[in-house]
Amino acid sequence: MFSDFMTNTWIVATLVAVVAGVVGFFVVVRRAAFAAHVLPLGAFPGAAAASLLGVSELAGIVVFSGLGVLGISQLQRWDRREVATALWLAVALALGTLFLSMTREYSQGLYALLFGEVLGVSSRAIVPVAVLSSIAIAMTALLFRPLLLDSLSPELAEAAGAASRWLELAFLAVLALATATALPVVGALMVFSLMVGPASAARMFSDRPGTALALTIGLSLATVWGSIALSYLSDWPVGFFVGTLAGLSYAAGRVTGVTGEGR
Amino acid sequence: MSLLEFIFPPGFLANGPVHTALIVGAGAAIVSAVVGVFTVLRGQSFAGHALADVSSAGGSAAFLLGINPLLGFLGVAALAAGGMEWADVRDARERDLVTGVMLGVGLGLTALLLYLDTLRGSTSGAAIAVLFGSMFTIPASIVPLALAVAGAALVAIGAIYRPLLLSSLSADLAQAQGAGVRRTGLVHALALALAVSLAAMTVGAILSTALLIGPAAAALRLADRPGRALAWAVLIGWAATWGGILLAYDSFYWTPGHGWPVSFFIVMLIFIAYLLAGLVGRWLTPRSLERPA
Numbered sequence: 001m002f003s004d005f006m007t008n009t010w011i012v013a014t015l016v017a018v019v020a021g022v023v024g025f026f027v028v029v030r031r032a033a034f035a036a037h038v039l040p041l042g043a044f045p046g047a048a049a050a051s052l053l054g055v056s057e058l059a060g061i062v063v064f065s066g067l068g069v070l071g072i073s074q075l076q077r078w079d080r081r082e083v084a085t086a087l088w089l090a091v092a093l094a095l096g097t098l099f100l101s102m103t104r105e106y107s108q109g110l111y112a113l114l115f116g117e118v119l120g121v122s123s124r125a126i127v128p129v130a131v132l133s134s135i136a137i138a139m140t141a142l143l144f145r146p147l148l149l150d151s152l153s154p155e156l157a158e159a160a161g162a163a164s165r166w167l168e169l170a171f172l173a174v175l176a177l178a179t180a181t182a183l184p185v186v187g188a189l190m191v192f193s194l195m196v197g198p199a200s201a202a203r204m205f206s207d208r209p210g211t212a213l214a215l216t217i218g219l220s221l222a223t224v225w226g227s228i229a230l231s232y233l234s235d236w237p238v239g240f241f242v243g244t245l246a247g248l249s250y251a252a253g254r255v256t257g258v259t260g261e262g263r
Numbered sequence: 264m265s266l267l268e269f270i271f272p273p274g275f276l277a278n279g280p281v282h283t284a285l286i287v288g289a290g291a292a293i294v295s296a297v298v299g300v301f302t303v304l305r306g307q308s309f310a311g312h313a314l315a316d317v318s319s320a321g322g323s324a325a326f327l328l329g330i331n332p333l334l335g336f337l338g339v340a341a342l343a344a345g346g347m348e349w350a351d352v353r354d355a356r357e358r359d360l361v362t363g364v365m366l367g368v369g370l371g372l373t374a375l376l377l378y379l380d381t382l383r384g385s386t387s388g389a390a391i392a393v394l395f396g397s398m399f400t401i402p403a404s405i406v407p408l409a410l411a412v413a414g415a416a417l418v419a420i421g422a423i424y425r426p427l428l429l430s431s432l433s434a435d436l437a438q439a440q441g442a443g444v445r446r447t448g449l450v451h452a453l454a455l456a457l458a459v460s461l462a463a464m465t466v467g468a469i470l471s472t473a474l475l476i477g478p479a480a481a482a483l484r485l486a487d488r489p490g491r492a493l494a495w496a497v498l499i500g501w502a503a504t505w506g507g508i509l510l511a512y513d514s515f516y517w518t519p520g521h522g523w524p525v526s527f528f529i530v531m532l533i534f535i536a537y538l539l540a541g542l543v544g545r546w547l548t549p550r551s552l553e554r555p556a
Contacts, residue, residue: 031356033363034309041469078541082308083480087537089312090473094530097395097470101524111381111390115374189316189374193367200360237378243371250364 006232008121009185013224015133016182017194021220022140023178024195025213026171028203029151033196034082035072035172038089040179040191042068044113045096047183052103058128061183065176068092073169115239116187129181136177143170148209186224190239197246198223201253219249281512284398284465284525286406288504290413291461292474296500297420298458299479300493301451304431310347312472313362315459317343317369319468322393323376327383332392333405336460336468337412343369344456348449396467398508398525409461416457423450428489466526473526474500477533481540499540503532 027036043064050060068088075084100110140147149156150167182191198219199212206212227241302311318340325335343365377390392400420427426447430437437444462471482495507529514523 028356028360031359033359034312037312037363037366078484079480080306082306083303083476086308086312086472086476087480087534090470090477090530091534093395093470094473094527094534097467097524098527100391100395101521101527111377114390114394115370115377187374189370190367192363193370196360196363197367200364237374239374240371240378243367243369243374247364247368247371250360 008123008126009228010225011126012121012129012185013228014221015129016185017220017224018217019133019136019178020182020186020191020194020224021198021217022137022213023174024197024199024220025202025209025216026140026147026151027175027192027195028199029148030171032171032175033192034085036175036192036195038072038085038092039065039068039172039175040183040188042071042089042092043176043179043183044188045092045099047113048096048099048103048110051109052099057184058125058180061180062132062176064092065179066173069169069172069176072172073165076168112187113184114187114189115237116185116190116242117238121185125184132177132181136174136181139170139174139177143167143174147171185238186242187237187239190242193243193246194220194223197242197249201249204253204256223249278512279403280399280401281508283401283403283406284508285505287401287409287461288398288465288508289501290409291458291465291471292478292500292504293497294413294416294454294458295462295471295474296478296482296496297417297493298451298454299475299477299500300482300489300496301420301427301431302455302475303479303483305451307455308472308476309359310362311455311459311475313366313369314340314343314347314456315463315468315471315475316366316373318456318460318463319393320369320372320376321460322463322468323373323380323390326393327376327380331405331408333408333412333460333464336463337457339369340456340460340463341453344452345449348445348452392467394467394469395524396463396465396470396526398465398511401465405464409464412457412461416454416461419450419454419457423447427451466529470526470530473530473533474504477530477537478503481533481537484537484540484544495540499533499536503529503536506532 027033043061046060046064047057050057071088072084075087146167150164179191186194199216201219202212202215205215223245226245227238230241231238318336321335321339322332325332430444430447459471462474466474478496478500481499482492485495486492507525510528511523511525
């Protein structure tokens with residue numbers, strides 16, 4: 001499990017867990033679980049398109065995450081938030097089925113792309129993931145106060161001079177970046193689970209944003225490391241463990257939480 | 264080649280799998296459209312999508328056990344819908360999280376079941392069929408069951424039409440009038456489960472959201488009365504599904520030996536209808552039933 005070829009996996013997984021924890025904290029505060037589900041899933045056609053064109057998979061994912069941000073925020077001007085999100089999901093996945101039908105060999109890669117693949121992360125893959133993670137964390141740090149204020153009290157944030165619409169756009173952009181780093185490891189279908197599970201448990205134990213954020217990152221690391229270890233030992237898909245551990249963290253938070261949230 | 268023959272290529276109307284696809288597809292589209300209008304009005308689009316995804320665990324279990332896939336989708340969707348309604352979370356943020364966590368657990372289970380599927384020798388075909396649908400490979404023997412499911416969902420919605428509409432538009436008002444809000448919610452959730460599993464089997468679990476939300480969202484931009492919105496939703500969903508099947512069949516002639524996926528055409532037609540509905544709706548009704556939140 002700790003042999004040489006797994007070293008890269010552990011490094012990438014750690015980056016992924018930290019980014020997912022930071023972004024997941026805001027996903028929970030902003031009630032954005034649906035968007036956190038749709039952006040990664042809507043980015044997976046990008047990976048399929050990239051394999052069709054013979055370009056890097058990560059580039060395809062980044063492009064389609066960006067399209068997702070623009071698509072969702074444009075549709076939001078016409079319809080309510082979750083309808084806009086659902087419509088973008090439908091359009092992106094329709095393109096995905098089209099790309100998939102054009103390549104025969106790709107359907108083998110489909111499963112890994114949807115449910116995650118922890119083995120065989122190459123050294124060259126580490127650098128782009130590290131760069132994207134740093135940008136995502138830096139953006140969150142910059143936006144930390146206005147985002148938190150806007151999530152807790154939109155009127156107050158508006159008064160402080162932060163426009164809700166731009167903040168939503170910036171938040172979606174951070175979410176898209178986090179998606180691009182996490183997708184190849186955890187899988188398009190499971191990225192949001194990693195964001196929602198730890199953060200939803202952490203807020204049960206502390207009302208203070210800083211403490212809750214630290215707890216979220218800790219739980220996220222535990223979830224990712226645990227899932228990879230279990231997946232390595234059992235050969236079962238990493239997505240199964242991520243989903244189950246996220247569900248268990250939420251349940252544990254509900255049962256033992258001290259802050260009274262969610263009661 | 265005449266124009267008619269160009270649109271309806273030879274063999275289209277006499278083809279067995281096409282017949283089955285047309286019948287089951289129409290059933291799925293109509294039921295999804297009707298249930299979808301209420302789902303959008305109630306602000307439960309995420310729950311509707313989550314149900315479809317979670318039901319894919321049932322679909323993959325059915326593949327593993329070799330039983331009727333519709334039964335697999337249906338069983339798990341009904342269980343999840345009942346569970347979600349039973350949890351009865353009022354707070355919007357908590358509902359978002361419960362839905363999300365449940366979705367994660369369900370998808371994790373799907374991952375495991377599909378993986379066990381591949382161990383038993385089947386290829387990635389199961390994953391594609393469960394997640395992206397397989398319109399032209401629906402067995403004809405499923406038709407009676409599919410129609411029964413569609414009928415049951417429509418009857419359920421019809422039986423609670425007035426209280427459902429009231430509680431969808433204003434839960435507080437419905438509560439004040441003593442219209443059993445919880446019972447209505449439960450029946451709607453079960454109808455949603457029926458609609459979603461039917462759609463999941465035809466266009467696939469992750470695309471069934473298009474049939475559920477797309478026509479309803481388009482219709483609500485067009486009509487300002489519930490009855491009309493329902494009629495528009497049914498019309499759009501049905502037309503997009505049959506149009507998609509026809510285009511997919513035609514596409515075998517555009518690119519020889521390789522057909523384009525049905526789901527792609529259906530979703531694109533629905534999305535075009537949504538965009539057009541926005542243009543027409545703005546011109547037709549200055550004030551619409553649906554307001555962006």
